[in-house]
Amino acid sequence: xxxxxxxxxxxxxxxxxxxxxxxxxxxxxxxxxxxxxxxxxxxxxxxxxxxxxxxxxxxxxxxxxxxxxxxxxxxxxxxxxxxxxxxxxxxxxxxxxxxxxxxxxxxxxxxxxxxxxxxxxxxxxxxxxxxxxxxxxxxxxxxxxxxxxxxxxxxxxxxxxxxxxxxxxxxxxxxxxxxxxxxxxx
Ligand SMILES: Cc1cc2nc3c(=O)[nH]c(=O)nc-3n(C[C@H](O)[C@H](O)[C@H](O)COP(=O)(O)O)c2cc1C
Numbered sequence: 001x002x003x004x005x006x007x008x009x010x011x012x013x014x015x016x017x018x019x020x021x022x023x024x025x026x027x028x029x030x031x032x033x034x035x036x037x038x039x040x041x042x043x044x045x046x047x048x049x050x051x052x053x054x055x056x057x058x059x060x061x062x063x064x065x066x067x068x069x070x071x072x073x074x075x076x077x078x079x080x081x082x083x084x085x086x087x088x089x090x091x092x093x094x095x096x097x098x099x100x101x102x103x104x105x106x107x108x109x110x111x112x113x114x115x116x117x118x119x120x121x122x123x124x125x126x127x128x129x130x131x132x133x134x135x136x137x138x139x140x141x142x143x144x145x146x147x148x149x150x151x152x153x154x155x156x157x158x159x160x161x162x163x164x165x166x167x168x169x170x171x172x173x174x175x176x177x178x179x180x181x182x183x184x185x186x
Contacts, residue, residue: 003027003078003184005036006069008094011084012038014164015124019156019177020082023120026181027078037069039093044069046096053103058112060103070103074113078184079150081140082122082157085133090140098140101147111149118184119150122177123157124167130159153183 005024009016017038024034042065052061060070073079083094090098104113121137134155141152156177161167167174 001032001078001185002072002076003032003034003080003181004069004072004076005034005080006082006094006097007036007038008040008081008083008091008097009124010040010091010093011164012040014084015161015167016082016084016122016157018165018167019122019124019173020080022174022177023080023082023122023156023181023184026178027080027184028181029178030182030185032078032185035072037072039097042066044093044096044100047099047102054107058103058106060100062100066097066100069097070100073104073148077117079117079119079144079148080122080181080184081119081144082124083137083140085123085125085128085136088128088132089136098143101143104147113148115149117148117150119144119148119152120180120184121152121155121157123155124161125157125159126162127159133157133159154180156180 005020083090
């Protein structure tokens with residue numbers, strides 16, 4: 001059982017990273033082996049729309065730091081994606097990752113992604129339209145379901161988190177994240 005985390009915040013140890021860590025800690029307690037990818041530290045280009053993946057069994061022609069993530073996505077049983085809200089949407093780092101999932105989009109052919117994966121989502125925002133931001137994450141969940149076939153177990157997060165350590169003072173949110181992580185296993 002393997003669960004990987006994708007962090008789309010540039011702030012190492014910030015709120016999104018903390019929530020993803022708590023989700024992974026829950027999964028680990030339930031028996032999963034875990035790994036985190038900090039997108040901001042990686043060299044990942046945007047999709048080039050070359051179409052190579054459509055004639056090469058979902059393999060992307062670009063060889064960059066997305067290459068090992070593709071392999072890990074295929075091998076993992078659970079996926080956690082976390083993003084802060086920037087300009088009412090996901091961060092650019094997160095969107096580079098999401099756009100590159102185009103490689104797995106099969107247009108009616110059987111998917112190259114093994115079925116049965118589960119997913120959990122996390123977000124952090126300063127304030128604003130928290131309900132709207134949750135919908136942004138739910139929409140991301142729909143994309144992950146369409147492309148990777150994952151069953152989304154839930155979304156954790158919220159506003160009022162401009163300081164990098166804000167969520168560390170929200171034990172209920174951390175507990176919710178931990179429980180969500182446990183739900184990814186089994
Ligand atoms: C470029 C930028 C754009 C932002 N846009 C929004 C926004 O539209 N709505 C909001 O509530 N917070 C916004 N924020 C605040 C972040 O969402 C907030 O600080 C978040 O908790 C950061 O998460 P992190 O600690 O994981 O990096 C923005 C911050 C930055 C730097």
